[in-house]
Amino acid sequence: MEWRDLLARRTIRFFRQEMPKEDDLRAMLEAARCASSAANAQVLRYMVIRSPELAEKLFCCTAYAGLVKPRRSPVWGVNAARVYFAVLAPPERGEADAGAALQSMEFAAWDRGLGCCWVGAFDHAAADRLLAPAEGLETRYLMAVGYPAEPAPVRDDIGADGKTAYYLDADDRLHVPKFTVDALTVWK
Amino acid sequence: MEWRDLLARRTIRFFRQEMPKEDDLRAMLEAARCASSAANAQVLRYMVIRSPELAEKLFCCTAYAGLVKPRRSPVWGVNAARVYFAVLAPPERGEADAGAALQSMEFAAWDRGLGCCWVGAFDHAAADRLLAPAEGLETRYLMAVGYPAEPAPVRDDIGADGKTAYYLDADDRLHVPKFTVDALTVWK
Numbered sequence: 001m002e003w004r005d006l007l008a009r010r011t012i013r014f015f016r017q018e019m020p021k022e023d024d025l026r027a028m029l030e031a032a033r034c035a036s037s038a039a040n041a042q043v044l045r046y047m048v049i050r051s052p053e054l055a056e057k058l059f060c061c062t063a064y065a066g067l068v069k070p071r072r073s074p075v076w077g078v079n080a081a082r083v084y085f086a087v088l089a090p091p092e093r094g095e096a097d098a099g100a101a102l103q104s105m106e107f108a109a110w111d112r113g114l115g116c117c118w119v120g121a122f123d124h125a126a127a128d129r130l131l132a133p134a135e136g137l138e139t140r141y142l143m144a145v146g147y148p149a150e151p152a153p154v155r156d157d158i159g160a161d162g163k164t165a166y167y168l169d170a171d172d173r174l175h176v177p178k179f180t181v182d183a184l185t186v187w188k
Numbered sequence: 189m190e191w192r193d194l195l196a197r198r199t200i201r202f203f204r205q206e207m208p209k210e211d212d213l214r215a216m217l218e219a220a221r222c223a224s225s226a227a228n229a230q231v232l233r234y235m236v237i238r239s240p241e242l243a244e245k246l247f248c249c250t251a252y253a254g255l256v257k258p259r260r261s262p263v264w265g266v267n268a269a270r271v272y273f274a275v276l277a278p279p280e281r282g283e284a285d286a287g288a289a290l291q292s293m294e295f296a297a298w299d300r301g302l303g304c305c306w307v308g309a310f311d312h313a314a315a316d317r318l319l320a321p322a323e324g325l326e327t328r329y330l331m332a333v334g335y336p337a338e339p340a341p342v343r344d345d346i347g348a349d350g351k352t353a354y355y356l357d358a359d360d361r362l363h364v365p366k367f368t369v370d371a372l373t374v375w376k
Contacts, residue, residue, distance in 0.1 A: 003191045003299045007222040029369040034195040034343070035291055036306055040352050040364060046373045054376055096308070096329075099287020103223055107295070111191045118224055120284070131376075141284075155222070164228050176228060181217040185234045188242055188319075 001111045009106060010153035010176055012115025013064050013072045014079040015146030019050070024112040025083065028145070031108035032087075032101040043094040044101055044140075047086040047131055057130050058084050062142060063121040068168050072150075081117070081144035086127070088137040098140050105143060115148035150174070159183050189299045197294060198341035198364055200303025201252050201260045202267040203334030207238070212300040213271065216333070219296035220275075220289040231282040232289055232328075235274040235319055245318050246272050250330060251309040256356050260338075269305070269332035274315070276325040286328050293331060303336035338362070347371050 025048055032046060049055050059080050064073055074080035085105065087098050102118050109116045119142040127139040153174035158164070160183040166176045213236055220234060237243050247268050252261055262268035273293065275286050290306050297304045307330040315327040341362035346352070348371040354364045 001191050003189050003194055003295060006191055007219060009222075011224070026369060029373055031195060033366055033369055033372055034197075036199070036287075036294060038308055040354050040366075042352055042367055042372075044372070048373060048375045051376055095283040096287035096290075099224075099284035099289075100291035101287075102284070103288035103291045106224060107191060120226055164230055166228050178221055178228075179230055181214060181221055184221055184230075184232070185217055185236060187236045188239050 006107045006110050008155070009110040010155065010174070011117050012146075012148045012150060012153075013074055013117050013144075014148070014150040015074070015081045015115065015144070016149045017077070017079075017082060018147055020083055020114055020146055024109075024114055025145070027112055028085070028105040028108045028114075031104035035097070035100040035104040037097050037100070043090055044097055045088040045134065045137055047088060047133070049084040049086065049131070050082070052082070054130065055082055055084055058127060058142070061123040061126045061130070062119050062144075064117070064119070067165055068174065071168050071172070072174065079149050081146040083145050085143040085145065086131055086133070086139050087141040087143070088133045089140040090136055091138055094140070102141060102143060109145055113147065114145055116146075117144040119144060194295045194298050196343070197298040198343065198362070199305050200334075200336045200338060200341075201262055201305050201332075202336070202338040203262070203269045203303065203332070204337045205265070205270060206335055208271055208302055208334055212297075212302055213333070215300055216273070216293040216296045216302075219292035223285070223288040223292040225285050225288070231278055232285055233276040233322065233325055235276060235321070237272040237274065237319070238270070240270070242318065243270055243272055246315065246330070249311040249314045249318070250307050250332075252305065252307070255353055256362065259356050259360070260362065267337050269334040271333050273331040273333065274319055274321070274327050275329040275331070276321045277328040278324055279326055282328065290329060290331060297333055301335065302333055304331050304333040306331050
């Protein structure tokens with residue numbers, strides 16, 4: 001897909017129950033490993049959770065879209081993602097690297113027809129118990145991935161005094177307000 | 189440009205002295221504002237520094253590529269970038285958001301024929317004095333941008349026990365070792 005078309009990508013929270021292809025999941029990891037890394041230290045590691053038992057337990061540690069509960073609260077076996085990435089990082093390191101890697105993974109997902117949801121709200125201690133990352137690493141972020149099963153969310157452009165709260169319209173379409181470039185930028 | 193071709197992007201540290209087009213700088217900001225943002229709060233703000241006097245002072249606050257000094261140490265008026273972005277964030281917030289935004293900006297730059305260098309090593313207090321961000325914001329990261337004036341760096345794929353230190357070869361080409369997907373990933 002053309003890069004410029006990927007900017008229309010938005011977070012997806014409801015997924016079809018079909019498993020994503022391994023090749024597409026690997027393309028997301030390829031994007032992650034090519035992302036920028038402070039001093040090229042590459043402190044992040046990745047886990048892909050496809051086992052239904054483990055994925056269900058991990059799903060139970062997560063929370064979604066507080067502002068549009070319960071209309072965008074996925075249900076296991078119905079519309080929850082069946083596959084999850086875990087981004088593992090050393091404590092207190094790699095936070096910006098994780099942002100860069102996850103953003104790259106999102107583009108790669110969209111390029112392959114997959115949707116995803118970067119999840120920061122989860123029970124970290126429970127996730128670490130379930131995933132048991134290697135020594136010196138913790139579960140920093142999760143990413144749910146799969147084929148979208150909701151209308152494509154739309155971006156609403158807002159000025160500097162606009163409200164950022166996302167919302168569902170009467171057609172069940174999610175609106176995501178985003179500040180315009182002019183609202184965000186000072187030129188010197 | 190095709191998204192998949194953008195994964196060949198690498199950091200550029202030497203730049204031609206021609207000013208980037210405003211339209212291309214705006215494309216980078218457009219990519220930043222569309223990036224993922226935790227709870228869609230959009231806490232980041234941006235500054236574009238094009239004024240030669242301010243850009244030179246800001247350049248003097250930065251450090252580059254410790255491992256390949258002085259062969260990749262840019263010189264003001266010779267091969268240093270003439271334009272800088274500052275990513276502004278509230279203290280102790282927005283670090284992963286900044287990573288996502290900067291990664292998106294890098295893709296947008298490459299798509300437009302521009303190179304860039306995400307700079308985390310700079311005198312933060314001096315940058316804050318120079319840029320005087322709005323109340324409640326600090327200068328979190330800088331990004332140098334311009335037309336590349338160095339051979340395109342290449343990626344070397346390494347296994348789990350590989351060394352991540354980047355280096356210049358005899359032809360003055362920068363090599364950036366990157367772990368393979370298999371070296372970074374556990375499948376469950």
